[in-house]
Amino acid sequence: MSGLRYLLQKEFRQIFRNPTILRMILMVPTIQLLIMPLAADYEIKNINIAVVDHDHSTYSSKLVNTITASGYFRLISYGESYNAAFELLEGDKTDLILEIPQHFERNLVTENQQKLFIGINAINGVKAGVGSGYLSRIINNYNADIRAEWITPSKFNPIPVIEVANINWFNLHLNYQRYMVPGILVVLVTMVGSYLCALNIVKEKEIGTIEQINVTPIKKYHFILGKLIPFWVLGMFVFSLGLLVIARLVYGIVPLGSFALIYGFLALYLVAVLGIGLLMSTYAQTQQQAMSLAFFMMMIFIMMSGLFTPIDSMPGWAKVIAALNPVSYFVDVMRMVVLKGSTFHDIQRHFAIIGGFALFFNTWAVLNYRKTS
Amino acid sequence: MFFLNWPEELKEKPIDMKQFIAFVKKEFYHVFRDRKTLLLLFGLPIAQILLFGFALTNEIKNSKIVVCDYAKDDASRAIISRLEASRSFDIERSLMGHEQIEKAFKEGKVKLAIVFPEGFGSNLAHTNHAQVQIIADASDPNTGTTLSNYANAVIMEYQQELLQQVTLPMQINVETRMIYNPELKGTTNFVPGVMALVLLLICVLMTSVSIVREKELGTMEILLVSPFNPLLVVISKAVPYFVLSLFNLTVILLLSVFLLKMPVAGSIFLLFFESSLLILTALSLGLLISNSTDSQQTAMLISLMGMLLPTMIFTGFMFPLENMPKPLQVISNIVPSRWYYVIIKAVMIKGLGFKHIWKETLILFGMTVFLLTVSIRKFKTRLA
Numbered sequence A: 001m002s003g004l005r006y007l008l009q010k011e012f013r014q015i016f017r018n019p020t021i022l023r024m025i026l027m028v029p030t031i032q033l034l035i036m037p038l039a040a041d042y043e044i045k046n047i048n049i050a051v052v053d054h055d056h057s058t059y060s061s062k063l064v065n066t067i068t069a070s071g072y073f074r075l076i077s078y079g080e081s082y083n084a085a086f087e088l089l090e091g092d093k094t095d096l097i098l099e100i101p102q103h104f105e106r107n108l109v110t111e112n113q114q115k116l117f118i119g120i121n122a123i124n125g126v127k128a129g130v131g132s133g134y135l136s137r138i139i140n141n142y143n144a145d146i147r148a149e150w151i152t153p154s155k156f157n158p159i160p161v162i163e164v165a166n167i168n169w170f171n172l173h174l175n176y177q178r179y180m181v182p183g184i185l186v187v188l189v190t191m192v193g194s195y196l197c198a199l200n201i202v203k204e205k206e207i208g209t210i211e212q213i214n215v216t217p218i219k220k221y222h223f224i225l226g227k228l229i230p231f232w233v234l235g236m237f238v239f240s241l242g243l244l245v246i247a248r249l250v251y252g253i254v255p256l257g258s259f260a261l262i263y264g265f266l267a268l269y270l271v272a273v274l275g276i277g278l279l280m281s282t283y284a285q286t287q288q289q290a291m292s293l294a295f296f297m298m299m300i301f302i303m304m305s306g307l308f309t310p311i312d313s314m315p316g317w318a319k320v321i322a323a324l325n326p327v328s329y330f331v332d333v334m335r336m337v338v339l340k341g342s343t344f345h346d347i348q349r350h351f352a353i354i355g356g357f358a359l360f361f362n363t364w365a366v367l368n369y370r371k372t373s
Numbered sequence B: 001m002f003f004l005n006w007p008e009e010l011k012e013k014p015i016d017m018k019q020f021i022a023f024v025k026k027e028f029y030h031v032f033r034d035r036k037t038l039l040l041l042f043g044l045p046i047a048q049i050l051l052f053g054f055a056l057t058n059e060i061k062n063s064k065i066v067v068c069d070y071a072k073d074d075a076s077r078a079i080i081s082r083l084e085a086s087r088s089f090d091i092e093r094s095l096m097g098h099e100q101i102e103k104a105f106k107e108g109k110v111k112l113a114i115v116f117p118e119g120f121g122s123n124l125a126h127t128n129h130a131q132v133q134i135i136a137d138a139s140d141p142n143t144g145t146t147l148s149n150y151a152n153a154v155i156m157e158y159q160q161e162l163l164q165q166v167t168l169p170m171q172i173n174v175e176t177r178m179i180y181n182p183e184l185k186g187t188t189n190f191v192p193g194v195m196a197l198v199l200l201l202i203c204v205l206m207t208s209v210s211i212v213r214e215k216e217l218g219t220m221e222i223l224l225v226s227p228f229n230p231l232l233v234v235i236s237k238a239v240p241y242f243v244l245s246l247f248n249l250t251v252i253l254l255l256s257v258f259l260l261k262m263p264v265a266g267s268i269f270l271l272f273f274e275s276s277l278l279i280l281t282a283l284s285l286g287l288l289i290s291n292s293t294d295s296q297q298t299a300m301l302i303s304l305m306g307m308l309l310p311t312m313i314f315t316g317f318m319f320p321l322e323n324m325p326k327p328l329q330v331i332s333n334i335v336p337s338r339w340y341y342v343i344i345k346a347v348m349i350k351g352l353g354f355k356h357i358w359k360e361t362l363i364l365f366g367m368t369v370f371l372l373t374v375s376i377r378k379f380k381t382r383l384a
Helices: A002-017 A019-039 A058-069 A082-090 A104-111 A125-150 A176-207 A209-214 A220-250 A259-283 A287-303 A316-323 A326-340 A344-368 B008-012 B017-033 B035-055 B074-085 B098-107 B120-127 B141-162 B187-217 B219-225 B230-258 B268-292 B296-306 B308-314 B326-332 B336-350 B358-378
Strands: A047-053 A073-079 A096-100 A113-121 A161-169 B063-069 B089-093 B112-116 B129-137 B171-179
Touching (some): A019 B296, A019 B308, A047 A082, A058 A073, A058 A125, A073 A082, A082 A096, A096 A125, A161 B141, A176 A209, A176 A220, A176 A259, A176 A287, A176 A326, A176 B141, A220 A344, A287 A326, A287 B187, A287 B296, A316 B035, A326 A344, A326 B098, B017 B230, B063 B074, B063 B098, B063 B141, B074 B120, B098 B129, B112 B141, B187 B219, B187 B230, B187 B296, B187 B336, B219 B230, B230 B268, B268 B358, B308 B326
Parallel strands (some): A047 A073
16 A cells, blocks of 8 residues: 555645645636626526507507516617618627507507517527516507597406416525535536546656656556545645635525535546546546546537526436436536435435446456556 | 737748648648547548437427316316427326325436326306416526416416407417428527537647647657748648538538438528638638647547537527627627638528628638737747
8 A cells, every 4th residue: 555655645745745736636626617607697687679650649658568567678778760670680789679560559549459569589488488488578568558448347357267376396496506506516627537537647748758657567556546545635625615605605505405515426426527627637648638628528528518598497318318428417416415405215216326437447447557568 | 000010930931832832731740640530530520410419409299297186176286288289298107295296206207297286177167267376497497487478378278268369359360470480490499500600610630730740749849840831831731620610511512411301591602711711711720729728638628628519509400699798799700610600601501692691701711810810920930
């Protein structure tokens, strides 16, 4: 075991010797954790609307007032030309055009029926759906108000009403940061661990110092452990910085579940992630290769983790890829334990799978690392 | 003065076209010799554009929900069969109590629970008033609210139908047109974003190690003591990556049009021109990183760890930029792919011409000039 001790000493010295890298390892995740969750917000608000009013009646201006008063819409322009409004839509100045036809008020009263036209920039389909939903609801309410002005409601109103009680559990105020912070933290820790680990062995290969290690009687798994342990410690540290300092002090997020459970999972997860890094670096010959590979994997890990887009909505084959992605498990575990207070019983499947990953990748890395070429 | 004060060597040594070509050749050899990197360079954009193009969507569909039907009458069954028809839901029926619902949420199995109390249908029939409970796992606020909105809409629809729709007086109808994306496909929004992301990051990544690599391996010294203009060394580094990126761009465009069924409503020529501009911006950024660092590891950490997440988020294809807090909207302006995303949406989907995107083009151009100037200024002709 003394061989391992010296190796560890060497690795730690190498890490602490390079202040630029050390600073980056600590600064980059901290800054990103401070900024990114604020940007990652799905809530649709501030929908820009351009109104084309061919009527200019009391009713049309009342309708515009009702829409702006709702708080969801910002009136960007109010004019008479559809083409002018469409130009605004082309230039992304407005998301939505509402066209009120000529004689809207008069025809509504005399013909009992009128049509409004809504045009939406639907490139972002979800935003378009939500926006048109809001607007239709507002127009419906407005319609009911107008009707009430003209028709006195009968005293007995035999309309069946289904009352829906909507209840939100675990996140009463629908706070997005609570949801995003744990997930982004996972990604940052994964990046720190896997990049550094992937680049490390390759650097020794490229500079030639690996030869010196290869001619010593150090065992293969000692060498691998010597690379793994320092980055494992570093990953633990970065994670704690994120969870205990930034998440708690800045975002006020205190895990509902147990810390022991989170750290237990983290410990295992880091072994798996570092194993992937090691594996990459046993295959790569140059740092550039290792890095391209790490970049490729990392991008897939992040995009297919369910961090930003729901896994449930993916097609079947993509779900398989997500199931092979260790990041998706940790993102899931963090959200479950931190936000819902899930217990070991709830996440034992995650534990088993990550354990399997850890074993698989590290064994592969050890087998693939050859002292003689 | 910063921009005018060039290092002496840059002015002294002449620039010779023949030398430049020789340098570019050398760089091409470097790139082509490394087969593994080359394979990744070509494979990466293809794999990512296909994977993300098909898999990513911010729609919510196939979510598991549980229906607790204590009523088991015609009314509740009618609503449940409507819910089943929606592709947002993947319905499981069971009679859970509130504690079991909480447990199911904690296990992460279901996202929403709809509870019909006993006597739902008879209450509705006799007193014209009945209650339903919709409980959402709001730990994911987006999925939670979207699903409960969908469920609400389904129930409201049923209620409307009960009204038997006697034609109401003074009815305002709304005709909605979804412009640019009538089928509300997720790809229309995501593919341009993924294109911007992949093009930018790969270019930055590859160039960011180019110069620092020669520094680390010691070959830079040899280049600097030779009678070549150091400017040649820098510029010729970027040429092979520029050519490779143009090739990648072509492949990406072909895949998006033929496999992902993206429209190209505007001019292809304009699309290529703007994409080349983004590639140049990315190359300049890569050179700047390479010139300001002293080891490959640092360069890579900056271009990977420092840029990956910010580029993903601030390009604006996952989270609309206008939703972000003001200071972050300001920050997003320095991300080149954010401008490219606006441009590419305008050209590919809206079919607009240059006069609608000259501002964004000018910004990208300005960024390129700035980054290139700074990176050449930072290029040290004397190694420590």
